Amino acid sequence: MIDLSQRDLEQLEKKGISKEKVFNQIETFKEGIPFVKLVRAAVVSDGILRFSEEEQVDLVQYFEDSRGTLDLLKFVPASGAASRMFKAMFNFLEVYDSSKETLAEYIDRTGDKAVKQLSEKMTSLPFYELIMDRIKDKGANKDEEVYLFVKEMLVADGLNYGFYPKGLLPFHKYGSTRVTPFQEHLKEAALYAKTDGNANLHFTISEQHDEMFKKEHVEVSPKVSKATDTVFRISYSNQKPSTDTIAVDMENKPFKNSDGSILFRPGGHGALIENLNDQDADVIFIKNIDNVVVDKNLETVANSKKMLAGVLLKAQSKAFEYAKALNNENISSAQIETIKRFLEKELNVRFSENHDQMSFEEQVSALKDKINRPIRVCGMVKNEGEPGGGPFWVSDTNANVSLQIIESAQIDMNNEQQAATLKNSTHFNPVDLICGVRNHKGEKYKLLDFVDPKQGFITGKTQEGKELKALELPGLWNGAMAFWNTIFVEVPLVTFNPVKTVNDLLKSTHQA
Missing domain, CATH: 3.90.550 (Spore Coat Polysaccharide Biosynthesis Protein SpsA; Chain A)
Incomplete structure (x- = not known):
């Protein structure tokens, strides 16, 4: 039997978890799940x-x-x-440096298919115009533009999408209107x-x-x-x-x-x-x-x-x-x-x-x-x-x-x-x-x-x-x-x- 200290017991009480539940979970770890x-x-x-x-x-x-x-x-x-949605893009921001290699060289070196696809088709994203308006005149060339686009999409002083709940990201675009999954679920429910x-x-x-x-x-x-x-x-x-x-x-x-x-x-x-x-x-x-x-x-x-x-x-x-x-x-x-x-x-x-x-x-x-x-x-x-x-x-x-x-x-x-x-x-x-x-x-x-x-x-x-x-x-x-x-x-x-x-x-x- 595991000994739980007074502090441990207070922690359990605060979370609303019983001792029995904890002991059962520890037994599950010991036995394994078949x-x-x-x-x-x-x-x-x-x-x-x-x-x-x-x-x-x-x-x-x-x-x-x-x-x-x-x-x-x-x-x-x-x-x-939404952080998992942008895993490949966060990785790209960390490792790509446009002053050291072109985007094509980066893709060739890393085999990064996700970034390749995004760079070729990003005009189809529902928030494409929104981001381009924010970064216009900043990118000297297409490679820099892709990097700045991804950065603006994710960083805290940009749109910060990587830290949004998935349900509140713009998923669809009708004309000039961007629509979130939350809104689409309401339409369905109706x-x-x-x-x-x-x-x-x-x-x-x-x-x-x-x-x-x-x-x-x-x-x-x-x-x-x-x-x-x-x-x-x-x-x-x-x-x-x-x-x-x-x-x-x-x-x-x-x-x-x-x-x-x-x-x-x-x-x-x-x-x-x-x-x-x-x-x-x-x-x-x-x-x-x-x-x-x-x-x-x-x-x-x-x-x-x-x-x-x-x-x-x-x-x-x-x-x-x-x-x-x-x-x-x-x-x-x-x-x-x-x-x-x-x-x-x-x-x-x-x-x-x-x-x-x-x-x-x-x-x-x-x-x-x-x-x-x-x-x-x-x-x-x-x-x-x-x-x-x-x-x-x-x-x-x-x-x-x-x-x-x-x-x-x-x-x-x-x-x-x-x-x-x-x-x-x-x-x-x-x-x-x-x-x-x-x-x-x-x-x-x-x-x-x-x-x-x-x-x-x-x-x-x-x-x-x-x-x-x-x-x-x-x-x-x-x-x-x-x-x-x-x-x-x-x-x-x-x-x-x-x-x-x-x-x-x-x-x-x-x-x-």
Whole structure:
């Protein structure tokens, strides 16, 4: 058992972290986190649904017919800072000196494809004119101009974009108007997350960006409201300090900072299951802040979202009916069989091998356990080389098989069979989720009851020159939803349009 000093205990209390949680995390470091065991890739007709155009129209209509009575919410993880987007550009500023070599020589010497692409196509960036106005007459030649452009984009006394939240950078340009992802999410919400003229949105943001988001809210919300005839009800939350995880040294003892305090680190996007748990709605749409489209693709994206919501509502309506039936003492064996088939066929539930040998009461109990869970419908995009978690059938330590979204870091790549299963994957997860978080009585599930803590990540880091181990919580759409009922549906590629680097803004899908 680790000894915690009085000072350590006061630090835990201040963060809202229990001793038990810390001890559990230290045990996790000692035991390690096992790789997941892939059974097979989920593909169309085995874990992924594909609908015809006619079926999609019907599902959209099913959602439209129901939405008037529903509480809808769009939940947007938006705490990402833009610094990672500009990693290659920060590096360029550090190492390039135009007095010693030309830009072409630098690119030839370093193979810096990112800078080459930016220098050739920067006129297509939404903030090109804004920066050129600020640096005009400063660059003696094209090489200097590129350097000054990047510098103005990133440094503190320039536009300082490298320290912005991703959600408030100009991503798109319509005529002379520059538009942020925050604004694009409002436009989207007006199309599929609106009931009676009101659209509810919740953004999870970093505390340091609170004021910036509220300023953007005040500036753009009235414009989008007027253009879409929508009243936006926008709320915000920050990642809770209680979701930070302890770092340990190489002997699995709490890592101490130079001032003697314990080092805690943010738990990753899996911490947001707490923020999601604080929300309540009939249907919750989840989509990352950087995954936005220009106006010409808005309708396609909105229809895809409505189609997924239609899938959720249809499945949920049956699940609610059967959950009520399971509470009836006079339920028959035939009904039990119907409910089991529904769970297997439509909610992808897999039962233990000895299920049929169980007593009638045990079978009813197993069905109740499986049906009374939150439901997630996840869009899946055909794999075209983009990074992202994939859909797989997975077996846990008790040989329970379920559908999961798995990241490559969770897979043992030294195991040939597991690596081959990964290669068989045909789709990936664009973080496109529609969630049903209430039970048949209208009560909200406690989402923290459905997390698999064994699906986190342990990573090696350094602090003040010393090695340490850090713990990332199970990802929001990975282990944090491991015990939800899951439906995967193929969606069009246009619904996946993230901006991981500044050069992604040069893609045709981000050009208005």
